[in-house]
């Protein structure tokens with residue numbers, strides 16, 4: 001397989017508003033691919049199209065060589081949305097078990113995965129509490145645990161570390177790097193430049209277009225700057 005995710009000339013309009021313009025990108029298996037761009041640039045819209053929650057006005061998306069939307073392909077995708085979709089009346093563990101059951105995991109596997117995922121996001125001592133009592137950061141962590149619950153081949157994470165303290169953010173990124181080493185493909189959106197630095201490959205998005213793409217070091221070399229913020233400004237023509 002030469003790509004885990006392939007986006008071909010995707011355009012999205014909401015009424016007369018053109019939100020994505022002829023987006024082409026291809027993500028190799030085992031890569032951490034970052035989408036960075038300001039609020040409203042179209043990152044979430046693109047992600048929703050990749051997971052089949054929205055359809056493009058034009059163009060097509062393939063995940064693991066399957067055209068999206070496709071129910072079966074979803075088995076291979078772990079998706080963490082920007083807003084948490086959790087059941088506040090259930091405990092953290094019950095929320096995880098519910099989502100695990102949607103993927104038809106065996107009970108024994110389910111238990112193992114819940115222990116693993118809760119530990120990963122440092123929620124092990126809170127999983128018996130109702131989610132309604134969780135802080136915003138705890139809910140983000142639980143959403144990330146749920147995205148990982150079925151051990152998907154592809155992880156799609158929309159601003160996964162918003163509201164999470166720096167220490168845990170670092171440990172989550174370390175785990176994402178471990179998952180990548182196991183061959184998982186990870187697509188992540190972020191506003192945080194030090195997270196962008198950890199990606200293997202980046203696309204900078206503005207106004208529904210990809211301004212520039214490349215590895216963090218290649219981008220800095222190409223624009224002859226020392227940090228990714230400057231790459232963004234130069235690529236967007238704001239600083240030239």
Ligand SMILES: Nc1ncnc2c1ncn2[C@@H]1O[C@H](COP(=O)(O)OP(=O)(O)OP(=O)(O)O)[C@@H](O)[C@H]1O
Nearest residue numbers: 014017019037038039040041042043044045046082
């Ligand atoms: N369902 C919708 N109907 C109309 N406009 C929409 C809809 N969804 C998104 N948009 C518009 O599309 C544009 C891109 O939004 P999107 O959420 O994809 O941006 P984003 O880059 O993810 O921003 P953020 O980082 O704030 O989440 C925005 O102008 C937004 O208002």
